[in-house]
Amino acid sequence: MSIQKLYIDRQVANSPQVGLIAERLGLAGEIVPDAQTVYDAVSAAADPVRQGKKVLFLTRNKGPFIKECPGTRAYTCCGYEILHIGSFCQMDCTYCILQSYFHPPVLQYFVNHNDLFKELNAIFAGKKIHRIGTGEFTDSLIWELWTDLSTHLIPAFAAQKHAVLELKSKTTAIQNLEQLPHNRKTITSWSVNTPKIIAEEERGTASLTARLKAAAKCESWGYPLAFHFDPIVLYDGCEKDYERTIQKIFSYVSPDNIVWISLGSFRFMPALKPLVEKRFPKSKIVYGEFITGLDGKMRYFKPMRMKIYQKIIACIRAQAPQTFIYFCMEDEEVWHKCLGYTAPERGGLDHLLDEQAIKHCDLKNG
Amino acid sequence: MPTKDIPSAQSKSVPLSRLDTTDDTFRITTRTSVDDLLASLRHDGMLNPPLVIGKASVFTIVSGFRRIAACQKLGREDIPVRVLHPDIGPLKCLRIAIADNTCQRPLNLIETSRALQKLSGCLGTGKRLAESASILGLPSNLSIINKIKDLCLFPQIIQDAILSDAISLSTAVDLKKLPPDCAVAFAQLFGEFKLSLNKQREILTLVKEIARRDSISEQKVMEDRQLQDIIIDQDLDRGQKVRELRAYLRQRRFPQIVKAEAIFENQRKQLNLGNDFKLTPPKDFESTTYTLNMSFSSIAQLKALHTKLDRMIKHPSLKKIIECKDN
Numbered sequence: 001m002s003i004q005k006l007y008i009d010r011q012v013a014n015s016p017q018v019g020l021i022a023e024r025l026g027l028a029g030e031i032v033p034d035a036q037t038v039y040d041a042v043s044a045a046a047d048p049v050r051q052g053k054k055v056l057f058l059t060r061n062k063g064p065f066i067k068e069c070p071g072t073r074a075y076t077c078c079g080y081e082i083l084h085i086g087s088f089c090q091m092d093c094t095y096c097i098l099q100s101y102f103h104p105p106v107l108q109y110f111v112n113h114n115d116l117f118k119e120l121n122a123i124f125a126g127k128k129i130h131r132i133g134t135g136e137f138t139d140s141l142i143w144e145l146w147t148d149l150s151t152h153l154i155p156a157f158a159a160q161k162h163a164v165l166e167l168k169s170k171t172t173a174i175q176n177l178e179q180l181p182h183n184r185k186t187i188t189s190w191s192v193n194t195p196k197i198i199a200e201e202e203r204g205t206a207s208l209t210a211r212l213k214a215a216a217k218c219e220s221w222g223y224p225l226a227f228h229f230d231p232i233v234l235y236d237g238c239e240k241d242y243e244r245t246i247q248k249i250f251s252y253v254s255p256d257n258i259v260w261i262s263l264g265s266f267r268f269m270p271a272l273k274p275l276v277e278k279r280f281p282k283s284k285i286v287y288g289e290f291i292t293g294l295d296g297k298m299r300y301f302k303p304m305r306m307k308i309y310q311k312i313i314a315c316i317r318a319q320a321p322q323t324f325i326y327f328c329m330e331d332e333e334v335w336h337k338c339l340g341y342t343a344p345e346r347g348g349l350d351h352l353l354d355e356q357a358i359k360h361c362d363l364k365n366g
Numbered sequence: 367m368p369t370k371d372i373p374s375a376q377s378k379s380v381p382l383s384r385l386d387t388t389d390d391t392f393r394i395t396t397r398t399s400v401d402d403l404l405a406s407l408r409h410d411g412m413l414n415p416p417l418v419i420g421k422a423s424v425f426t427i428v429s430g431f432r433r434i435a436a437c438q439k440l441g442r443e444d445i446p447v448r449v450l451h452p453d454i455g456p457l458k459c460l461r462i463a464i465a466d467n468t469c470q471r472p473l474n475l476i477e478t479s480r481a482l483q484k485l486s487g488c489l490g491t492g493k494r495l496a497e498s499a500s501i502l503g504l505p506s507n508l509s510i511i512n513k514i515k516d517l518c519l520f521p522q523i524i525q526d527a528i529l530s531d532a533i534s535l536s537t538a539v540d541l542k543k544l545p546p547d548c549a550v551a552f553a554q555l556f557g558e559f560k561l562s563l564n565k566q567r568e569i570l571t572l573v574k575e576i577a578r579r580d581s582i583s584e585q586k587v588m589e590d591r592q593l594q595d596i597i598i599d600q601d602l603d604r605g606q607k608v609r610e611l612r613a614y615l616r617q618r619r620f621p622q623i624v625k626a627e628a629i630f631e632n633q634r635k636q637l638n639l640g641n642d643f644k645l646t647p648p649k650d651f652e653s654t655t656y657t658l659n660m661s662f663s664s665i666a667q668l669k670a671l672h673t674k675l676d677r678m679i680k681h682p683s684l685k686k687i688i689e690c691k692d693n
Contacts, residue, residue, distance in 0.1 A: 074653075287579035289620050291650035301623050302652055333654050 001053045001090050001204060003027065003107070003146075007038045009059035017111040017147070018058050024146045025056070035059060035108075042104045049279060052105040053090050056146075061110035065119045069136065074294030075329040076343050078262070079350035082136040083120075083165070085149060086110055089139045091170060091204040094283045095231055098137065100272045109143060117156065124160040127366050129354040135168025135189075144173040151176055158183035161364040164357045166226060170205035172214040178221055184361045187259050188218040189226035192249065194241035197233050201285060208245060212252035224259045224360045230328055231266035232308055234288055234300060239311045246315045255320030259360040260353065263309055264328035267299040295329070302334070309338040324356045374451035375417065379444045385418060385425050385434055391456070392428045392463035392484075396476050396529060400436035407436055412446045417466070419450040419459055428459045429466035457488040461502060468503040475535060476525050478504060479517035486515055513539050521546055524553040532557040537566045540574075548585040555588075555597070559608050572615040579619075626651055636683035642671055643678070647687070656688065 006029040008018055013031050022029050032038060038057045045051035065084050071077025086109035088098050098105055110116070123130050134140040134153075143149055150167070157165040158181045166187040177188065190211045193201075198208055206214070215225050227249060232242070266285060268276075273286045290298040299305065313325055326349060327334060332342040343349040357363050406413075416430020427434060428450060437445045450459065464481045467473060473481065481504055482495070489495040491512070500506035505514065517528060517538055524541060527533045533541070533556050541549040552573075556566050577584045587593070596602070596610045617624040630647050639645060644659040660675075662668045678684055 284579050284581075287575045289622050291623065291652055293652055299652075301620075301626070301650065303626065304622055331654075 001050070001092065003054060003056045003090075005055040006030065007032050007041075007055060007057045009035070009057070012058060012060050012111050015058075015111045017113065020148070021056075021058060021109070021111075021146045029058070032057075035106075038106055038108075039104055042106050047279065048104040049099045049275070050092070052088055052102075053092065053107055055107060057106050057108040058111050059108055060112035061115065065110070065116045066123065066132065071329065072295035075331050076327065076335065076349050078326065078328060078353055079131070080136075080166075080353075081130055081132045083116070083132050083134045083153075084110070084137060085116070085134050086143065087137040090142055091139065091202065093170075093203065093205065094201040094276055094280045094285055095233075095266055095268060095272075097268060097272060099275050099279070100269060101137075109147065113149075113152065117152075120156060120163075123163055124156075126162060128162065129357060129363055129365050130163035131166065131353060131357055132163055133166035133168055135166065139169050139171060140167035141169035141171045141173040144171075144176050148176070151180060154180045154182050154186045157185040160185070161362070164361045164363060168226075168228065170202060170211065172206045172210050174214050174218055177218060177223070182221075182223055184222065184224055185363075186223060187226050187361065188215065188223045189228060190215055191228045191230060192245060193229070193231075193233070194238065194245050196235070196241055201233070201280075201283060208248065212249060215249075216252045219253050219257050225253055225257050226259045226261065228262045228264070228328070229312060230262060230264035232263060232312070233266050233285055234304060234308060235284075239308065242308070242312050243315045246312065246319060250319040255323050257360075258320065258323045259356050260324045260326060261316060262326050262328045263312060264330075265300050265305045265308065267293065267297045267329070269297055273298070294331075305330070306334055306337055309334065313338055324352070326352065374454065375448035376451075377415065377446065377448050379446050380418075380425065380449075381443060382434070382438055382445050383443075384423060385427055385445070385447075387427065387431075387434060387438070389426050391426060392459055393431050394463055394467045394473070394477050394480050394484075395431060396474060396480075396525075397432060398435075400432050400439055403432060403436040404440060407433075407440060412437075415446040415448050417450055417462060418447045419452065419454065425449065429463045460484050460488065461498070464502045464504070473504075475514065475528050475538075476518055479514050482511055482515035483518050486511075491515075516542060521550050521553075523550050523557075527553040527557045530557070532560065533566060534563045536563065537570065540567075540570050544584055548583070548588065551585070551588050559604055559611075561608065565608065565612070568612065569615060572612075572619045576615070576619050623650065630687060633683040633687045637678055637681055639678070642674060645687075 003025055006022055006025055006027040008022075008029040008031045010031050010033050012018055018029065035057065038055065042048050042051045042055060061084060063084075067082045067084055069077060069080045069082055086107070087102060088105045088107045089096065090107065123132070153165060154177065157163060164185055164187060166189055168189045168191060170191050174188065192208065192211065195208050198205060219225055229242070266288070268286070276283060276286050289301045289304060291301055293299040309327070316323060316325055325339065326343075327338075332344070335342045343352060346352055354365065358365060412433065414430075414433075416433050417428040418425035419428055420426050425447070430447075434445060450462075464485070467477065467481075481502070482499060485498055486495050489498055492508070496506045496508050496511065499511060505511055513535065518525065520538070520541070524533070524538065528535075528538055533553055537556065541552055544552070552570065555569075561569070573584050573587045577587050593611065593614060596607055596614060599607065602610065630651075634645055637645070642660055646657040646659070648655050660671055662671055
């Protein structure tokens with residue numbers, strides 16, 4: 001979906017970033033006194049979610065740029081930290097939690113990068129390992145067309161030894177990454193799914209082949225890689241499709257260069273269901289066998305989740321026995337029955353992921 | 367009565383044959399019985415004459431449909447009416463008709479729907495409709511208006527079910543999204559089984575989700591042989607039919623979950639716990655924590671339970687339950 005309207009927060013109107021983005025978009029921005037003006041305009045549309053993808057609001061992040069991943073106690077969380085560069089996304093995935101996460105959802109980008117780098121520098125000055133990603137509240141790479149964020153972020157991470165940046169995407173917007181000094185401190189990662197799910201539920205995203213070609217390119221430029229099977233969606237024939245997807249991944253990239261692969265089955269807040277039914281009446285993904293999880297989210301019945309995980313893990317291990325696999329938000333029973341161990345038995349998921357980051361990205365602990 | 371303040375209304379007596387009782391343009395009431403009016407008309411006459419409008423030989427009734435029907439039933443030839451000036455537009459007539467009803471009694475859902483539906487024909491579906499509705503004592507929230515105003519367009523059987531409280535507004539709103547035949551089938555089912563709102567919602571949701579998942583119509587789900595067999599089973603009473611119907615639909619919607627529940631139940635029976643223990647699985651088998659309750663009133667009884675508990679711990683079925691071997 002292309003940006004049709006650019007709103008500029010009055011407070012950042014003079015930021016050099018704003019001029020650059022407006023020029024690249026070819027849009028004259030409308031200066032607004034506050035975010036409410038934008039929210040009101042988006043909310044007035046018949047489909048505010050769709051409308052929120054057609055406008056871009058340039059503003060400043062008034063809160064912290066680095067946040068903890070909103071995991072819950074009931075399930076094992078990866079301890080990833082979010083670099084909050086902006087929110088929402090232009091692509092239109094049926095299952096996207098961001099549709100109901102923001103009220104209303106608006107594509108917004110924060111231009112007060114002095115504050116962002118101040119926070120990052122504080123982290124870089126410490127001794128603790130940090131795994132930081134930009135792909136939680138938005139897609140990491142959609143901003144590449146209009147901003148030069150990666151050209152600042154990647155070299156900044158490259159110049160230190162305690163933190164790794166993960167850019168998670170469903171796009172192929174990697175052009176800006178080729179010439180950057182990354183020092184393996186940036187992991188380029190892709191959300192992957194079966195071609196059927198990509199075609200039917202991930203509107204506006206790159207195909208599986210295109211994503212894997214982009215991953216192979218990044219690998220050739222020396223970047224470490226990661227893949228995220230999330231959300232894993234159950235349907236008739238999904239097991240075979242996931243198996244083929246895994247085989248395809250390893251036909252493009254080397255297992256040795258993969259820092260981690262995460263698995264997470266489709267889960268959603270109950271509020272998302274009516275939204276999906278309204279916006280995507282042809283989609284069937286909310287009609288699986290869901291139960292209410294311990295965190296209040298709807299998730300597939302546990303034996304069904306474990307069955308598909310076991311298949312996927314067996315398939316990955318057949319291709320890449322050494323590649324680290326973890327679950328996004330699953331409990332110890334799932335870990336034990338599907339991976340053969342629980343995260344606490346090996347020091348916790350945080351520790352396991354830090355180890356992978358140290359190994360693949362040459363981080364220094366302490 | 368608001369109609370008394372209409373200066374242009376002219377009182378006169380007209381032959382009943384000149385009133386068009388088939389024209390429902392301004393009919394709000396759903397009540398058809400006139401028995402409650404007969405005695406009053408016989409003893410006291412027409413205290414509040416109906417309002418009509420018309421230029422030529424036939425008058426359109428604006429308000430007083432039941433009073434006119436009662437006079438017909440009494441065999442009267444003439445009736446006192448107040449004739450509105452022919453230049454009064456349809457919107458004004460409609461407002462008078464609605465006010466004549468709302469000032470006397472609270473309107474039921476179908477009457478409210480009729481009032482809103484007719485008003486929307488003149489005022490559209492936006493702010494003007496909401497303002498007019500508010501003045502006339504009707505719901506003025508546009509979202510509520512939109513939920514209610516089409517109810518009067520439903521097939522009569524559904525309207526009757528709404529009027530008899532067999533289906534709620536919320537269910538009716540859901541039925542609106544279905545093809546008419548299917549909506550009628552649901553209304554008949556809910557009417558026959560006198561289901562609570564929660565059960566109506568549950569059945570509607572299950573049918574809708576099965577239909578969408580399997581790419582078939584809701585009607586097709588409802589026509590399923592097994593489902594129909596439950597509905598027509600002479601050996602089941604109403605409560606049993608409802609239980610079986612819900613269980614069948616749930617099994618069709620959540621086959622794996624229902625299967626796991628059945629396996630658990632089977633294993634629990636093998637444990638032979640009787641009434642001494644109550645073993646409860648984690649909700650939806652999501653967590654790993656099972657609950658075991660027991661009650662006792664003496665130490666001797668507790669000792670007996672202890673022995674039984676030991677036996678239970680060693681029982682292979684408990685292991686199967688805990689390890690979900692059969693799931």
